[in-house]
Amino acid sequence: MVQYCRKCGKELSDDSEFCDGCGFKLNENPNAEQAEKQTENNKSEFKNKVPLILAVVGIVISIAEGLGTPMLMGWNNIITAMVIGIVGGTIGIVLMEKLDEPLIAAVEFITTGALIYILIARFGEISTVLFIITAILALYSRGHHANNKKLWLIPILTVILIFIL
Template sequence: MTQYCRKCGKELEDDAEFCDSCGFNLNGNIIQKTNESKLPAPKNKNEFATKLPLILAIIGIIISIAEGLSTPLLVGWDSILTAMAIGVIGGAFGIILMEKFDEPLIAAVEFIATGVLIYAFIGRFGEISTVLFIIAAVLALYFKGYYTKNKKLFAIPILTVVLLFVLLIAGGAVYQINAENSVAIGNLTQNITNDGYGYYDGYITGDIKVDSNFDYLSVNVDFLDSNGKVIDSTIGWNSINPENGKTYKISALYFDQQAPAKAEIKVVDSSDDTTPLYTENMTILTSSGV
């Protein structure tokens, strides 16, 4: 026999003891229904502390961008962009691993790798973001545990580092080739004389033509003795954002008591001159100016 709620009239199951609409007790009492989902969750005193790794990681991403933009161009624009990309991508991967996959250990590895790589590319200019990412890693381990649910996710920080260096090497090789074909040195002349007072002084002059866009270029000149030892080093020309297609004058001063035997002219695109874009050697023929 079908029964109905005596309070609201809703049709109920034959064996129902309570109305599932208004909570009326079919035996005569009303049961107040409680929606637990609407009750305020108890406050966790450590809620802010457990969010610190996330907060620091986000700040680290923002700071890494700011540090990259404030890093001197002498470091090299390629290194600056790489450091900024590492901060954003590495930090984002770490946050996803920590928050979405609940893998604090793997996220900590990602944060540490991110911080170390930023420092590797821009050094002391990336100290703040590096420290923030390392602290985020430590706090992630402390507040969220050391466990690993899916060890396969360790491939993410590993692949992040590997992919970065593969792209960096490939991009650097392409850049080096293009850059080497974009600078040309010409019209080199020398005029170094003995001034009669125990010193040799004078100049090496010439032209440099720039056929590409560079953030920074410098012509460095090393003066060497007959054994190939560097006597003196100087900058013959440098410029931030040199104009594409323009030819600039080079003038490298020499002043020393020892007569130079050779000069090595190098064009570099950063403060690191280990891989110059252009190198030329010339023999120095000194004369008496007396």
């Protein structure tokens, strides 16, 4: 019986284990190969979604920490910290997800976490740590490139805005 390569279609001898033309392993199950590729794609998709999930959790935690902060810190600091958590986290998500700028998004997440910590100190530790971990994972999973240098103004303006407020 004549055997043909499943990948390139070259005619092969009956006892061939590999294709002489393309090197394809003939005894391999094509369904197993597809399942392996699907598993790799699923892992890659999840790895890319982890920073998004952590950013959303960071936003929610920053609100909870703001609400749990004692009045000794002052309402101005508490509300400002919550607004920075919401706005800074959302801007970081947009930079990471929509504009594909993981480096600038990472800077925005770190800036957001640092500003929350500056405003409500130890009451903002969890959201600060979450935003910093989000920044690290965004760089790890999405790369560390910056396509649009003008977008560096966003984290810089975030810092300037807090000092104006």
